[in-house]
Amino acid sequence: MGSGIWSTNVYDAAASYRAATGASAFAYSDGGATAVHEDLDPFGVTVRESRDSDEHPESLALAVLFDVTGSMGNVPRTLQSKLPDLLGLLMRKGYVEHPQILFGAVGDATCDRAPLQVGQFESDNRMDDDLGRILLEGGGGGQMTESYELAMYFMARHTAMDCLDKRGKRGYLFLIGDELAYPKVKAREINKIIGGEQVEDIPFAAIVAELKRKYDVYFIIPEGAYYSADDRLADFWRTQLGQNVIRLDDLDAVCETIALTVGLAEDAVDLEEGLDHLREFGSGAGSSVSRALAPLNSRRGAVAVSAMPTGLDPADTEVTRL
């Protein structure tokens, strides 16, 4: 029992919270780490798995990988503070009942200490721990190219998920960045960073096609990153991913954008309803999300519930997910 020993003055409290800078959410990176955390190191990883369980009988895999190189500026820090809300957003309105979320980071395999970092698919807030362990590379190439192709190779060949294996339903992959990919997945980099005995380079278009058989792939370009205004960027990704390129003018809205994109694709909601939900949550992100997703919404077509037959390149099909 007590007697209200701590001050409840509203001004003191506000000042105190403002003054408390606290440990960075990127505690691992800011603690002076210079190498990929062992939990996120892709080397030697056979598969990262998203599996059904008693608790989550119909799991749905959702991966978010973001660029952590210098050209992204403070974007990774903003993402890190926003992404933990993603699970709650997806589940609250029933867009997805049992999401399992993986976070990862993309760097530049030609010169970075952390060219690829990949956590686990998690259905609870342990994914936050993965976020906290991501090494913020900074640096980067300066040639408007990062090793997205390596990350996409990993996601295509080194992930496994029950939503696809058991129900023929693809997962979702969101890449967030401001640069182009290299034209080939280099065998040498695969062997060095992921491990294995890959003998031939893989053309980028081939790995994209392979990846799209497993995932609905989206590329989010945040405003404010170094190259985000460069048209070559959007053009490059549109060539690969069609309409699944999202320009986002308010990074604070990243969670809402991802959640609504999934909600739309799952046919759980339409854009108007989704924007209503955002207002209901008290989110001010509605207008940004609306601008970001309007192109997707207007091209919305049939919702595929089964994976593409093997060998059929989804880029060539009329069946879109949105």
Add this chain to the structure above:
Amino acid sequence: MTANVIVVDLGYGDAGKGTVVDWLCARGPYATVVRFNGGAQAAHNVVTTDGRHHTFAQFGSGTFTPGVVTHLSRFMMVDPLALAAEADHLAAVGVGDALDRLTVDRDALLTTPYHRAANRARDTALRHGSCGMGIGETAAYALVCDDAPRAGDCHSPARLRRRLMRLRERLFDELGPLEVPDVEECAAAFGAFAGRARITGDGYLPGLLRAGPAVFEGAQGVLLDERFGFHPYTTWSTTTFAGAETLLAEAGDGARRLGVLRAYLTRHGPGPFVTEDPGLLRPEPHNRHGRWQGAFRTGQLDAVALRYALEVCGGADALAVTHLDAPAPLICEAYDLGARIAPAADLTGQALLTDRLLSARPRYSPVGADAAGTIEAALGVPVALRSCGPAASDKTAVSIWTRTDFSRRAIA
């Protein structure tokens, strides 16, 4: 066998839960303290071996041990203003990262300056031992209004302002104008809280429990429980093991149940206290006369009341007895009521019980030299921890945790 432990006070509070939780965390293997009832009115005093002192209200009493995290579950009422002041004091005594080690369930109710002002306005009329912190108001408002402010709202400024506005209006309608900060200021402070503390959703606590065993730290005491306490001298909170066990069951986990008591009895404020003995008054460095709560009272051991507490909370696996350096000389084995005291079905029945207790007289026998042994025999529950002072170094564990009869309640 699970290693989680629930720490609950079997009396009227003030038995030393804080010091027990501190000891458990200092010894390991606990890396997490989960709060599962009450709110900022808790005052769990912990003194470190090097003499630092903190009164834990919302942070877990294990916070002096580096790395130990606190989770405020959805059964907690969170007061972001008091939390800031508490974090500041912890920083002043060398714990600078308390807020970094805090998570708050988004469904936890918020205690606001409006609740607090309403509490004080009402309590000048009706005194029943409230702490003046707005805890009862917080619980009461949430019962009648389904838009009571919750921790998760702090991330949604518009909704938070709307909910605070409605709360303030309703209380003003009921009680007239109160002296309170305006909604914008309050919302700004709560928003800053959300920017600093980590607010979590479903599934977080189960994950935390999978990562390692936790101490569930109760607040107040079983004899103040909202249903089983002596009405109306109770708290608006379930003070038994129930809340913790609900959270554990959701996580598919279980825990040992540890009941804490002093080697004498205490009570803050008015209400029945059959074994009250002002002559027993001991120096209380950390428990003072509260402006809203009333006097700090002491009394002889009361096996009747403690057995009642054990009965209504479903029993304990073990006891922790504090203040064994100055045990009560007498223990009450029976009242002159001619009947067993037993929980009633409803609050009217509990109020009748209260009336009977107010006129009950104790029948004493001597405690003897072995106070812990006397308590163990009187309550039929083994003593697992003996404490003779405020610091962790003043405590002795009895090897009860490995006794075979102890596992009867533990969940495999």
